[in-house]
Amino acid sequence: MLGIIFTNLVEMIETTISYEMADEILEEANLSSDGIFTSVGHYPLEDVVEIVTLLSQKTEIPPDDLIFAFGKYLFVKLIEGHKHIVRPDADLFDLLAELDSNIHVEVLKLYPNATLPTFTVVKREKEMIDMIYQSPRQLETLASGLIHGGAEYFKTEVTVNMNVLETSPYRVQLTVKKT
Ligand code: HEM
DSSP states (O other): BHHHHHHHHHHHHHHTTTTTHHHHHHHHHOOOTTOOTTTBBBBHHHHHHHHHHHHHHHTTTOOHHHHHHHHHHHHHHHHTTTGGGGTTTHHHHHHHHHHIIHHHHHHHOOOOOOOOEEEEEEEEEEEEEEEEETTTTOOOOHHHHHHHHHHHHHHOOOEEEEEEEEETTTEEEEEEOOO
């Protein structure tokens, strides 16, 4: 996983809980990086899992809820840092439809060692999109959080339905509808 994911995860813990909580977790966690991340570095997915597991134990919030909340937090951070990637007139559904053909393509140019999921659009209407998320990292809850973060950013309300289609390769159908 790219360091940008880690720096934002640590920042979310610092700003929404406390600096002490973030320090405690980074000290206790058994991380490959000693808890020092740079945004363009690359670190194992297991390190995210380790941080989220410890955070879950300390806050008694289920890991999935934390990953969802992180996705919501992360969306704004990613957009703020990469505004040029998104068309100024795009709405949430345009952005989702262009994840594979534009957004993540641009991300790969910036961070050639990024490990990205694929999103295949199955059906697109003005206020609805049906797509298939595929990734061995199985982070559809993060995707759902990112989509909800995007909905907040674009001042719209949506529901996201997830349906695991297959486990190998790991494929999940995501249906996003405006409410
Ligand atoms: C709602 C919109 C988005 C969704 C649903 C989405 C989904 C995801 C997911 C689920 C991952 C985790 C990797 C995996 O599952 O295999 C990911 C990684 C990533 N995404 Fe997106 N993304 C969105 C928008 C964006 C935007 C706007 C940017 C930046 C302009 C961005 C940049 C990245 C980066 C840098 C990574 C990390 C790759 C790595 O760790 O190597 N994403 N995205």
